[in-house]
Amino acid sequence: MSHNAKDKNTSAQEYGRNGRYSRQVRFSPFGAEGQEGLARSTVLVVGVGALGTGIAETLARCGVGRIILADRDYVEWSNLQRQQLYTEEDARQRTPKAAAAKARLEQINSEIIIEAHVLDVRAEELENLLTGVDLIMDGTDNFDTRLIINDMAQKHGIPWIYGACVGGYGITYTILPGETPCLNCLLGAVPLGGDTCDTAGILPQAVQLVTANGTAEALKLLGGRREQLRSKLLSFDVWRNEHQEIGVKAAKKADCPSCGSHPIYPYLTAANTERSDVLCGRDTVQIRPAQRRRLDLQETASRLSRLAAGKVESNPYLVSFTEEPYRMVIFADGRALIHGTNDVAAARSFYHRYFG
Numbered sequence: 001m002s003h004n005a006k007d008k009n010t011s012a013q014e015y016g017r018n019g020r021y022s023r024q025v026r027f028s029p030f031g032a033e034g035q036e037g038l039a040r041s042t043v044l045v046v047g048v049g050a051l052g053t054g055i056a057e058t059l060a061r062c063g064v065g066r067i068i069l070a071d072r073d074y075v076e077w078s079n080l081q082r083q084q085l086y087t088e089e090d091a092r093q094r095t096p097k098a099a100a101a102k103a104r105l106e107q108i109n110s111e112i113i114i115e116a117h118v119l120d121v122r123a124e125e126l127e128n129l130l131t132g133v134d135l136i137m138d139g140t141d142n143f144d145t146r147l148i149i150n151d152m153a154q155k156h157g158i159p160w161i162y163g164a165c166v167g168g169y170g171i172t173y174t175i176l177p178g179e180t181p182c183l184n185c186l187l188g189a190v191p192l193g194g195d196t197c198d199t200a201g202i203l204p205q206a207v208q209l210v211t212a213n214g215t216a217e218a219l220k221l222l223g224g225r226r227e228q229l230r231s232k233l234l235s236f237d238v239w240r241n242e243h244q245e246i247g248v249k250a251a252k253k254a255d256c257p258s259c260g261s262h263p264i265y266p267y268l269t270a271a272n273t274e275r276s277d278v279l280c281g282r283d284t285v286q287i288r289p290a291q292r293r294r295l296d297l298q299e300t301a302s303r304l305s306r307l308a309a310g311k312v313e314s315n316p317y318l319v320s321f322t323e324e325p326y327r328m329v330i331f332a333d334g335r336a337l338i339h340g341t342n343d344v345a346a347a348r349s350f351y352h353r354y355f356g
């Protein structure tokens with residue numbers, strides 16, 4: 001491998017004999033033309049947990065010109081086993097995943113643009129992130145968000161790649177608006193898996209296979225090689241040694257509310273009320289206030305120090321404190337994570353003790 005600094009910044013040298021992208025450019029079905037397609041592209045990665053970090057790292061190394069990251073959570077110790085961009089220091093600091101991922105990706109490839117957004121991606125937030133986006137990659141862990149992505153992708157005619165894992169199982173499928181069935185068409189028609197809020201754990205290798213298959217599809221799509229796309233729903237289980245490809249063309253519904261002839265995009269209708277969600281396998285409830293607000297975190301930290309029994313800690317993105325059996329983490333956008341419960345009512349009552 002060459003580490004010649006002079007190789008930087010000119011396409012010819014980047015693609016040349018030992019240039020940064022030479023190994024994939026030398027793969028002739030992709031070639032320099034495919035590489036230029038990647039360099040011109042913008043990819044939005046929604047969720048940078050296990051799948052999202054794998055996807056973002058692969059796409060950054062491959063040379064996608066602009067990568068936008070969005071995630072609502074921060075790094076914890078249990079993430080380090082499979083969320084490949086994070087370090088122990090990120091877990092100690094409770095760095096938001098989007099910010100930690102951006103910092104690491106910039107060390108990996110400083111020649112591309114990386115944007116990070118610490119937020120809970122619902123319809124409004126997603127729409128605001130879509131400017132110039134050529135492809136959306138699913139790094140989420142829940143169907144609520146995937147159905148919002150699906151509707152928004154249809155509305156704006158942007159391809160997206162569905163991916164999910166649980167245990168040793170993984171599944172992925174590439175959705176092209178106007179061509180393939182959408183996620184809503186497939187609901188109930190084929191086994192989609194990955195929808196369980198499972199505490200049985202997850203194997204990193206299942207994540208890696210979904211990442212590999214999804215990002216290979218991204219390379220074909222952004223590199224202008226659409227004829228190579230898989231077109232089938234792919235699932236496998238690395239523990240049970242199973243592999244399945246399902247042709248789904250027939251599942252496209254002419255009257256689908258998301259991709260049919262008269263779409264109403266049912267999952268984009270946002271209710272302007274406080275929302276509480278149990279987070280998958282986390283023993284955590286997220287509370288999202290009705291009105292988006294911009295909290296002054298310093299003020300919040302000092303107010304909580306007077307009210308809360310436990311020690312209040314903060315970093316530039318969040319404030320946290322423990323009050324047995326709960327730990328609350330508050331972000332600048334007003335969202336709170338209540339750890340230590342899956343009981344929405346208990347979490348809300350704890351939250352409202354501190355926030356009106």
Ligand SMILES: [Zn+2]
Pocket residue numbers: 181182183184185186253256257258259260
């Ligand atoms: Zn559909």
